[in-house]
Every structure is written in C-alpha cells, then in structure tokens.
Amino acid sequence: MLRIHFTGVDLARVRMAGRPDALWETILSFHRLRDRRDARLFGEWRTETRSRLNSETRVLGMLIPSRGYFPDFLTPVEGQYGWDVGVDALRGIRPDRMRQELALLGAGAGLGAAFGMPSAVSGGAETSLPRRLRELMDGGTKHLPRLLGELRAYHRAAVEPYWTHIQAQIEAERAARGRALLDGGADELLASLPPMLRWRAPVLECDYPVDRDVRLRGRGLLLQPSFFCRRTAVTLHDPELPPVLVYPAAAQLVSAPTGGDVCPVAEDQRVRTLGKLVGHTRSVVLRAIGDGATTSELARRAGVSLASASQHACVMREAGLVTTLRHGNAVLHTVTPLGAALLKGGAVAS
Numbered sequence: 001m002l003r004i005h006f007t008g009v010d011l012a013r014v015r016m017a018g019r020p021d022a023l024w025e026t027i028l029s030f031h032r033l034r035d036r037r038d039a040r041l042f043g044e045w046r047t048e049t050r051s052r053l054n055s056e057t058r059v060l061g062m063l064i065p066s067r068g069y070f071p072d073f074l075t076p077v078e079g080q081y082g083w084d085v086g087v088d089a090l091r092g093i094r095p096d097r098m099r100q101e102l103a104l105l106g107a108g109a110g111l112g113a114a115f116g117m118p119s120a121v122s123g124g125a126e127t128s129l130p131r132r133l134r135e136l137m138d139g140g141t142k143h144l145p146r147l148l149g150e151l152r153a154y155h156r157a158a159v160e161p162y163w164t165h166i167q168a169q170i171e172a173e174r175a176a177r178g179r180a181l182l183d184g185g186a187d188e189l190l191a192s193l194p195p196m197l198r199w200r201a202p203v204l205e206c207d208y209p210v211d212r213d214v215r216l217r218g219r220g221l222l223l224q225p226s227f228f229c230r231r232t233a234v235t236l237h238d239p240e241l242p243p244v245l246v247y248p249a250a251a252q253l254v255s256a257p258t259g260g261d262v263c264p265v266a267e268d269q270r271v272r273t274l275g276k277l278v279g280h281t282r283s284v285v286l287r288a289i290g291d292g293a294t295t296s297e298l299a300r301r302a303g304v305s306l307a308s309a310s311q312h313a314c315v316m317r318e319a320g321l322v323t324t325l326r327h328g329n330a331v332l333h334t335v336t337p338l339g340a341a342l343l344k345g346g347a348v349a350s
Contacts, residue, residue, distance in 0.1 A: 002208035002235065004245065005215045006201070011186040013220025016177055020163075020170040021224055023079035023086040024246050026155045028228035030057075030064045033158065038230060045162065052157040059147050060154060062133055063105065068209070071101035072236045077244065080224070083155065090151075091144060104237070106133050166227045168336035172323040173225040173249040175292035175334045193223075194248055196232055206233045206245070216243055225249040285312040286321060286339060294330040 006014075032042050033049060064070045073093045079086030136143050159166070180192035190199035196207040214235065222244040233247040281304070288301035299309035313333050316322040321339030325332050335343070 001211055002206040002233070003213045004204040004206070004221065004235075004243075005213065006204065006221075007216065007218055009218040010216040010220050011202075013218075014186045014189065015220065015222055016174055016181075016189075017080050017170075017222055017224040018174075019080065019082075020166050020227065021075070021079045021086070021246075022083035022155070022159070023075045023090070024224060024226055024234075025166060025228050026151065026159050027064060027070065027074050028226055028234070028246070029158050030060060030154065031066070032228050032230065034066055045158075048161075049158040052161075053154065055150065055153040055157075057150055057154055059136070059143070060150050062136070063102075063147070065105075069105055069237060071098075071105055072238050072241060073098060073101055075236070077222075077242050080222075087148060087152070091148060093144070102133060102136060164337050168323045168334075168338075169227050169249050170225050171336070172292075172325045172332070172334045176325050176332050177223070177225075179292065179332065189223075197245075197247060204245075206247075208232060214239065214243065219243055221245060223247065282312050282316065285309065286316060286335065287343060289313075289322065289333050289335050289339075292332050292334045294332055296330070298333060 029049075032038070033046055063074065073090065076086055076089035076093075078089035177189055177192060181189040184191075187199070187201065190197075190204055193199070193204075198205045209232070219242065222242065224244055224246045225248070226246050227249055229246050229248045231248070233245050235243070235245050281302075285298065285302045285304065288298055290301075293301060295306060295310050295313060298313060299306045302309060302312075304312070313322055313324065316339065317324055317333075321336055321342060322333050323336050325334075
C-alpha cells in the first residue's frame with residue numbers, strides 16, 4: 001500500500017493537472033501494449049498500434065519492464081506542458097542522474113529495489129547487470145538520441161492518433177473532480193477519487209505493489225489523471241522530485257474508443273448520428289453543457305424536459321461531441337474537443 005501524508009499546507013496545494021501528460025501517457029501505454037487485460041478497452045488499440053509500429057523499441061523495452069520500476073527521468077514534470085516541452089526536458093537529463101536511475105532499474109529484478117527497499121547495486125555489483133543496460137549506463141547520455149528516436153516513433157504510433165479522445169477523457173475527469181472541489185474543498189476532491197484511492201485524512205491510501213510512505217512536507221500534490229493508467233496509481237520513486245500521483249481516469253458510462261481518435265461507434269453510424277445533430281435545439285443543448293452539466297442542469301439551461309436533455313446528450317455522446325461520467329448519484333456531461341470545435345466552427349486542436 002502507498003500512503004501519502006498531507007499537512008494543512010499540502011491540502012491547500014493540491015491541484016489537478018490541466019491536461020493529459022504526453023510522456024506519462026506514452027510510457028504507460030507501453031505497459032498496456034504488452035499485457036492482455038482490458039481487452040474491451042484496449043484490444044483494438046493494441047492491434048492497430050502493432051500494425052503501425054515498424055521501428056525498433058528495444059531500448060524502450062529495456063527501460064520499461066512489464067512490471068515494477070521504470071526510471072523517473074522518462075516522465076519529467078515538464079511533460080504536463082506538452083510533448084515537445086517534455087522531450088526537451090528529457091534531452092537535458094544529467095548523466096549522473098541517468099546512471100543512478102539505470103542502476104536502480106538493473107537492481108530491481110523484483111519490485112523491492114525499485115520502490116526503495118534494499119538495493120543489490122553497490123560497487124562491483126554493477127557488473128552483474130544485463131549487458132545492454134550496462135552499456136547504456138557506461139555510455140551516459142550519448143545513447144539519448146536513440147532513446148528519444150524510439151520514444152518519438154512509438155508515441156506517433158500508439159498515442160498521437162488517439163490524442164483527441166485522451167484529451168476528452170481527461171477533460172471529463174477534471175470536470176468531475178472540479179465539481180467535488182467546489183462542493184467540499186480539497187477533502188471532497190480527495191474523497192471523490194477512484195476506489196483504489198482512499199482518503200482517510202490526513203493520509204491518502206493507494207493500492208500499490210509494495211508498502212511505501214510519501215510525506216509531502218508542504219510541497220502539495222499534483223493529481224494527474226491518465227487514460228492508459230489502469231488498476232493502480234503510479235508515483236515517482238525519488239522523494240525529492242515534485243510530488244505527482246498519476247491515477248486512472250474514471251471509466252465512461254459508454255464503451256471507450258479503441259480504434260479511433262474520438263468515438264467508439266462505426267464510421268457509418270457516426271455519420272448517421274451527426275446527421276441527427278443538425279438543428280437549433282441540439283445546438284442550444286451542446287452550448288448549454290458549457291464547462292460541464294448534469295442532465296438536470298442541462299435540461300434547465302436549455303429549457304427542455306429532463307427526458308429530452310437525456311436523449312440529446314445520448315445522441316451527441318454517440319457522435320463523439322460529448323463525454324459522460326458518473327458523478328455521485330448523477331451523470332456529468334462535458335464537451336469533447338470535437339464538440340468544442342463544432343461550436344467554434346474550427347478544427348479540432350491537436
């Protein structure tokens with residue numbers, strides 16, 4: 001179990017990430033690509049991604065094992081500001097930090113060393129590391145161009161085609177957590193997180209592979225929802241790095257897309273559904289969603305019945321214009337990037 005200890009200052013400094021983190025999504029998607037679970041959500045995505053992967057991923061496979069520790073330097077905090085900013089930060093990694101984290105990776109054949117339990121790496125013990133990993137360590141940052149090349153090629157195949165949908169999921173998650181924050185402050189926000197996270201003030205407990213305590217010491221906590229994070233939350237190993245908790249974004253009430261960038265329905269069905277959207281009423285309803293609305297709020301804002309609001313939201317959800325999440329006893333609708341582009345009369349932002 002992971003236990004994150006808050007002070008009063010930390011509670012005041014809890015914040016939600018403003019967008020999906022491109023590097024966290026890329027690294028975590030590499031885990032999803034290699035496991036066989038969550039086939040409904042990721043099965044078609046795996047098939048499509050593998051068909052697009054025509055480049056080498058040997059270094060990535062060495063740095064991102066199927067389970068356990070992967071180096072913190074792969075997910076710099078700057079990744080929350082976009083792919084290019086995150087990659088620039090990764091390109092500037094200090095050689096000593098890179099070597100230290102690679103040594104920790106080599107020592108962590110199991111989960112123990114990876115999460116702060118006694119390490120087997122000391123002095124000459126490094127000679128027992130896998131040959132390729134030892135070469136990477138000995139070469140310092142001279143191997144970074146190859147790593148960055150593999151990372152970029154993988155990102156383009158596995159994450160970039162689905163980025164619009166990932167953005168929509170994170171925006172919906174932010175809307176739900178933002179409501180909790182407005183309703184009851186940081187306490188309510190932390191209590192509203194997915195079931196694998198349990199708020200027992202002043203400690204946030206998380207299902208985790210090993211037993212670990214993280215003390216925030218007044219630095220606050222960045223909550224980073226993730227589309228490709230599943231089953232358990234993830235945090236950084238180094239306690240001196242800015243605290244971040246990456247956790248699974250809440251599941252949709254409808255099936256998540258696995259083969260396209262916005263909507264799980266077939267293309268011909270999407271075309272038929274979009275045809276239904278033409279008309280004044282649904283334009284009003286889409287605008288009425290704003291930064292998020294429950295079905296009752298949507299009905300009131302748009303001046304339609306509850307049943308009509310629910311029907312309109314369903315049609316727009318099928319068309320990929322709206323995302324719906326459960327929020328307490330209600331459901332919360334938010335506009336996707338495609339829906340926002342339709343309202344603005346422009347293209348979907350990348």
